Amino acid sequence: MQVKAAVAMEAGKPLRIESVELEGPKVGEVLVEIKATGICHTDAFTLSGADPEGLFPAILGHEGAGVVVEVGPEVTSVKPGDHVIPLYTPECRQCEYCLSRKTNLCQAIRATQGRGVMPDGTSRFSLGGEPLYHYMGTSTFSNFTVLPEIAVAKIRKDAPFDKVCYIGCGVTTGVGAVIYTAKVEPGANVVVFGLGGIGLNVIQGCRMVGADKIIGVDTNPAKKVLAEKFGMTHFVNPKAVEGDLVPYLVELTKGGADYSFECIGNVDVMRQALECCHKGWGVSVIIGVAGAGQEIRTRPFQLVTGRVWKGSAFGGARGRTDVPKIVDWYMEGKINIDDLITHVLPLNEINQAFDLMHEGKSIRTVVTF
Numbered sequence: 001m002q003v004k005a006a007v008a009m010e011a012g013k014p015l016r017i018e019s020v021e022l023e024g025p026k027v028g029e030v031l032v033e034i035k036a037t038g039i040c041h042t043d044a045f046t047l048s049g050a051d052p053e054g055l056f057p058a059i060l061g062h063e064g065a066g067v068v069v070e071v072g073p074e075v076t077s078v079k080p081g082d083h084v085i086p087l088y089t090p091e092c093r094q095c096e097y098c099l100s101r102k103t104n105l106c107q108a109i110r111a112t113q114g115r116g117v118m119p120d121g122t123s124r125f126s127l128g129g130e131p132l133y134h135y136m137g138t139s140t141f142s143n144f145t146v147l148p149e150i151a152v153a154k155i156r157k158d159a160p161f162d163k164v165c166y167i168g169c170g171v172t173t174g175v176g177a178v179i180y181t182a183k184v185e186p187g188a189n190v191v192v193f194g195l196g197g198i199g200l201n202v203i204q205g206c207r208m209v210g211a212d213k214i215i216g217v218d219t220n221p222a223k224k225v226l227a228e229k230f231g232m233t234h235f236v237n238p239k240a241v242e243g244d245l246v247p248y249l250v251e252l253t254k255g256g257a258d259y260s261f262e263c264i265g266n267v268d269v270m271r272q273a274l275e276c277c278h279k280g281w282g283v284s285v286i287i288g289v290a291g292a293g294q295e296i297r298t299r300p301f302q303l304v305t306g307r308v309w310k311g312s313a314f315g316g317a318r319g320r321t322d323v324p325k326i327v328d329w330y331m332e333g334k335i336n337i338d339d340l341i342t343h344v345l346p347l348n349e350i351n352q353a354f355d356l357m358h359e360g361k362s363i364r365t366v367v368t369f
């Protein structure tokens with residue numbers, strides 16, 4: 001079938017709106033009509049050329065929601081008409097990783113996801129007879145996409161696509177990093193670096209679990225008002241701090257943060273996030289994604305003296321199990337998504353979403369089809 005997609009032809013160039021050929025679902029796959037997709041900083045990261053796994057030409061996008069329109073042979077868990085959120089972190093419930101109960105990083109299809117193809121090693125998308133790469137196994141910048149059955153979470157039908165698409169990445173990543181990865185406890189003091197689409201969800205997760213001080217750090221002071229609405233108790237602009245930021249944050253938290261979260265993708269900030277943690281027990285969670293060749297550094301003494309460095313992908317959430325619950329939380333008013341969706345655009349204007357992000361003007365832009 002012919003579908004309408006935004007194609008990343010090469011790194012660093014705007015996306016091109018094209019009519020693309022999409023093959024139907026094969027064994028274990030489903031065809032989904034995408035109704036809405038968010039634009040995450042990771043899409044911009046890959047488009048920039050900094051992603052070691054970045055492949056071109058490709059159909060990017062990993063924060064979608066839509067409706068199953070057709071299922072391939074042997075699909076049992078979803079049927080046409082079901083509402084779903086595509087999962088870049090699938091959940092097969094059978095691989096060593098899923099069965100370990102120690103991680104959400106299902107590896108059933110990770111290798112082919114990274115190579116931009118479906119599990120059988122081929123692409124379903126093509127343009128002018130040439131294959132296009134899939135992205136993160138999701139490719140939501142298209143009004144139809146094909147996904148493995150294990151990479152969709154079935155959600156309730158009354159949830160609005162143009163809001164819950166954000167649960168496909170940003171909301172789950174931020175809230176999940178607090179509750180599943182760090183397991184922040186009531187009364188904890190927390191520092192959140194980067195108050196964008198991820199950091200604000202970390203902040204609302206911290207408020208949900210009853211954290212005490214929730215300190216937000218961002219070089220853009222325009223982020224302060226919304227962050228306060230989501231639960232931030234103190235704002236720090238590193239540019240306005242005299243002297244080093246780390247001792248300033250240690251003083252503000254009376255000895256160091258119990259938890260910190262890096263939501264930017266800056267390796268120097270990752271070091272600050274670790275070093276502002278409390279001696280003996282502070283845990284720093286890296287969420288931000290850094291480009292090819294970048295490395296983190298600290299004195300080993302920071303770890304010897306009890307600080308812990310962790311990472312979190314998709315908030316540690318198990319997609320098919322946890323995503324439907326997070327959709328319920330939104331529908332029950334337990335989490336706020338509406339105020340984070342600052343812009344809505346049609347697919348034809350998707351490049352504006354990247355401009356708004358780079359200019360620091362948006363939190364999330366959602367494209368509706």
Ligand code: NAD
Binds near residue numbers: 041197288
């Ligand atoms: P965003 O662009 O919306 O937000 C980034 C924020 O960081 C902005 O508010 C910006 O002003 C601030 N910032 C930039 N440099 C700073 C600095 N030196 N000090 C303080 N603040 C600074 O991005 P986002 O969508 O929130 O994504 C954040 C990061 O998380 C990206 O690296 C993205 O790729 C990554 N990410 C990771 C996962 C995961 O599963 N680990 C999921 C989604 C996104």
Ligand code: AHE
Binds near residue numbers: 289
């Ligand atoms: N391809 C990059 C890494 C990108 C990355 O870390 N992706 C996160 C999700 S970001 C969503 O916005 C993730 O899930 N990572 C775990 C995984 O298996 O990819 C690189 O550096 O090669």
Ligand code: ZN
Binds near residue numbers: 040063
């Ligand atoms: Zn994302």
